[in-house]
Amino acid sequence: MSETMTGAEMVVRALQDQGVEHIFGYPGGAVLPIYDALFHQDKVKHVLVRHEQGAVHAAEGYARSSGKVGVVLVTSGPGATNAVTGLTDALMDSIPIVCLTGQVPTHLIGSDAFQEADTVGITRHCTKHNYLVKRIEDLPRIMHEAFYVAANGRPGPVVIDLPKDIQFASGTYARPASNQHKTYRPQVQGDMEKIKAAIALMASAKRPVFYTGGGVVNAGPQAAALLRELVRLTGFPVTSTLMGLGAYPASDPQFLGMLGMHGTYEANLAMHGCDVMINIGARFDDRITGRLDAFSPHSRKIHVDIDPSSINKNVKVDIGIVGDCAHVLEDMVRLWRSTAPQVDKVALKGWWDNIAGWRGRKCLAYRKSSDVIKPQYAIERLYELTKDREVYVTTEVGQHQMWAAQFFKFEEPNRWMTSGGLGTMGYGLPAAIGAQLAHPNALVVDIAGEASILMNMQEMSTALQYRLPVKVFILNNEYMGMVRQWQELLHGGRYSESYSHSLPDFVKLAEAYGGVGIRCDKPDVLDDAIREMIDTPRPVIFDCVVDKAENCFPMIPSGKAHNEMILGDAAEDIGSVIDAKGKMLV
Amino acid sequence: MQHVQPPFAGPPMKSHYSDAPAAEPIARHTLAVIVDNEPGVLARIAGLFSGRGYNIESLTVSETEHEKHLSRITIVTTGTAHVIEQIKAQLSRLVPVHRVDDLTVNGDAIERELVLVKVVGKGEARVEAMRLAQAFGARTVDATLSSFIFELTGTSDETERFISLMTACGLTEVARTGIAAIGRGAESM
């Protein structure tokens, strides 16, 4: 069925046909026709953010918590440039986003017209793909193709730049029979011969470890279920990147915790000492590998990734399998079941004994206090008091983000949203808004730092306007704590510009926005204050005043190897828990 | 919700941008651009064209003065007189660009393009391919019992005609260099 309509109407119709229920945006001259088309319908609901960066992060939170494509609508020029940080964030963390940007009319492109920016030029390097629509005939195809490109293969952000004359032009719209791009066909099914070789290698392993990442979450809930099945079938230990948390349940005894720069001692040493590494949907990021030439020196490596360029990019692997994690895991589970391999039980037992020794160091231990709230304690209590609910957690960037990753236990995928690849301060509040919109009855908490939260604080207005009862839980240490920590460790404690000066009163700020403010600075009343926050059915800013001097451990200093980790002073001494054999592996 | 009433009574305005100008004749120009051969210079030139919506019909680039690290870029573009003026001004404004010459305005320049054509076939088609190649003055640079590769240098019109004739004689692959051009006479850039 084809119909005649304007370009702006086509945009909205295509969104409806894609099943889009919510979009995040901010109006301006170059997108007014689209806003007019939105006005005439109510299938696609528009959420008015307060800054375009917030729109993209909100769409990311929406996408990552729901598995859908997040949609953004912004105007030309400053609207588009404000969206750039969000787009880059989505590219780095492989989040499917379609971002519609207004553009000056085609005949003015290149003339430095009012609010003109070369949006496709600027976003070329921070999108998976982008389009400038120059003919109305191309618009229906591009709209649908963009959703295909954003969601298929390795997901990512796609920009469609829409000149205003195209929005006014009239043409025929028909929903294309297929969304598919004419040539782009990512490979989802893994090569069976390589999967067989991988299973054989796994079966022969003496010191294996699964290293899983955001790719498992992106491949959908069935991928997480298959991962659980495979890990339990094999009996191997499993660790996860920051982006992959929740794909495997954190409370499970086979889970070693997160790995990487602030990962656990046991996870990093297992990576260092393993003989077979099974990477599922992770990308050997430098925060994970540490010093590359010392990375897991004795292992043979299997790498499953949907992005062929991820394989052998940073780390050379023995078996690289291009494919969607869910498909490959399904094959692996089936093969493992049908071949029922005889694993080396004695060796595996020894490996688990080693791991038990490393666990015994209690690398996440910290000195408790009864006068000041330790940030780790605050996250532990937040977790304990919310764990029986449907809870979604977002974060800003800094120490609080790492403590959240270490101390909040995620049992399910899609519950944890953080800016991993780009490390964007200001991500958490808008992402929480997006997640809350997708899950109206869930508890959504942004674990924040007092510095980061100020970067997109304006989104409190959005939360209020749409009655989204997000909770901003600020670990207020009055410092850009992560910067202060590095200055302490690397720059002789010269805290150059890392003190959070002239902070607002967060309680009054919450109230000024029409939300609820809660402050707590005593450990003994923390539980009550957290309960009050949970029970408040409105947006809350919780100013949790914590120890200013606390550092985030364990830590692999950058440029060091996994076995050169620094532990906090509360961890157990190495001599007391590791026997001679264990030390050989360290 | 209380909304402000629309005070504007007249017919709705279409846009706050001016209308498109009336159509003007479009011409084809060949530009020679001398640039510093530094990383990213080609991306800057190509980005200028795509970002401002200009056309590129052909673009060739190679370092021409090794000691000075200078490259010569030959660009064939189309546009109205006004757009062509803008293109030259925008190119000249780029930091690594030394000089922009419009060879089309400066008079009749020598323009040449090199093509390599692979023709596969046997029997009559093969004989015909050979005959046509000779007529065009193309060189045979590779031959097997069932294929030829011909090399032809000429104006774009000639190479275009050669390619379309070869299509009828079993052409399977074409590689073209794009246009290299230089102004006639004693005067140099």
Ligand SMILES: Cc1ncc(C[n+]2csc(CCOP(=O)(O)OP(=O)(O)O)c2C)c(N)n1
């Ligand atoms: C947009 C942006 N600017 C700068 C940085 C560098 N940076 C990383 S962590 C950090 C400090 C964050 O402070 P805060 O939000 O208070 O968190 P804390 O580390 O104290 O928990 C800074 C400045 C960044 N990640 N993002």
Ligand SMILES: [Mg+2]
């Ligand atoms: Mg802080």
